[in-house]
Amino acid sequence: QITLKESGPTLLKPTQTLTLTCTFSGFSLTTSGVGVGWIRQPPGKALECLALIDWNNVQYYSPSLRNRLTITRDTSKNQVVLTMTNMDPVDRATYYCARGVRYFDSWGQGTLVTVSS
Amino acid sequence: SYELTQPPSLSVSPGQTASISCSGDKLGDKYACWYQQKPGQSPVLVMYEDDKRPSGIPERFSGSNSGNTATLTISGTQAMDEADYYCQAWDSNTAVFGGGTKLTVL
Numbered sequence: 001q002i003t004l005k006e007s008g009p010t011l012l013k014p015t016q017t018l019t020l021t022c023t024f025s026g027f028s029l030t031t032s033g034v035g036v037g038w039i040r041q042p043p044g045k046a047l048e049c050l051a052l053i054d055w056n057n058v059q060y061y062s063p064s065l066r067n068r069l070t071i072t073r074d075t076s077k078n079q080v081v082l083t084m085t086n087m088d089p090v091d092r093a094t095y096y097c098a099r100g101v102r103y104f105d106s107w108g109q110g111t112l113v114t115v116s117s
Numbered sequence: 118s119y120e121l122t123q124p125p126s127l128s129v130s131p132g133q134t135a136s137i138s139c140s141g142d143k144l145g146d147k148y149a150c151w152y153q154q155k156p157g158q159s160p161v162l163v164m165y166e167d168d169k170r171p172s173g174i175p176e177r178f179s180g181s182n183s184g185n186t187a188t189l190t191i192s193g194t195q196a197m198d199e200a201d202y203y204c205q206a207w208d209s210n211t212a213v214f215g216g217g218t219k220l221t222v223l
Contacts, residue, residue, distance in 0.1 A: 037212065039212075039214075046203065046214055046215070046216045046217045047152070047160065047203055047205075047214040047217075048214060049205075049211055049212035049213070049214065052211075052212065060210045060211055061211070062211055063118055063209070063211065064118070096159060096160075098160075101207075102148060102150075102165075102166075102207045102212075103148075103150040103162060103165045103166070103205065103207075103212075104152075104160075104162060104205075104212075105162045105165070105171060107159040107160055107161070108159065109159055110159055
């Protein structure tokens with residue numbers, strides 16, 4: 001059974017850095033063809049892929065947010081970490097992690113992150 | 118940057134066929150996939166690589182992709198199919214999502 005779960009702060013102040021951890025089970029991030037991505041969804045709006053890391057430790061980033069994002073993995077802990085700098089109220093969204101590269105076949109429950117002074 | 122365009126909403130009567138479109142430049146040259154998202158829930162993959170159904174997805178869901186348009190078709194639409202649907206493709210080393218289509222079954 002594949003599971004993914006997001007964890008991290010639910011409330012940040014503007015300009016702070018967001019650090020989210022995705023802890024997964026049921027698969028290995030060292031298996032060929034496997035990746036884990038971070039996708040966010042502002043309330044009532046569409047999905048947006050932020051970053052993805054694959055089995056070769058290659059990182060992919062949203063072109064519009066590239067300069068604010070870092071994605072890393074810890075294969076010994078089955079975790080993928082996303083950091084996003086200089087958070088702003090417009091970054092309020094549910095942040096999901098999901099398994100996949102070209103498409104995402106398993107998703108976490110998501111975590112709502114609010115940015116407010 | 119690459120864009121995928123979906124109609125914001127679609128209404129269909131129970132038992133009828135719902136066709137949700139997703140348009141993008143030369144989308145047919147890429148693989149398209151589709152997600153279903155019900156209120157308060159995480160997205161669920163319902164179609165990948167244009168026309169492949171993941172395990173557990175009913176046969177009434179089918180997909181196609183040609184030219185500039187990918188289409189998710191739901192035959193014999195049921196009330197449980199009421200949800201938001203998002204298309205997604207891979208372009209320039211990133212996953213791109215459409216704006217979503219709210220499917221209403223009434």
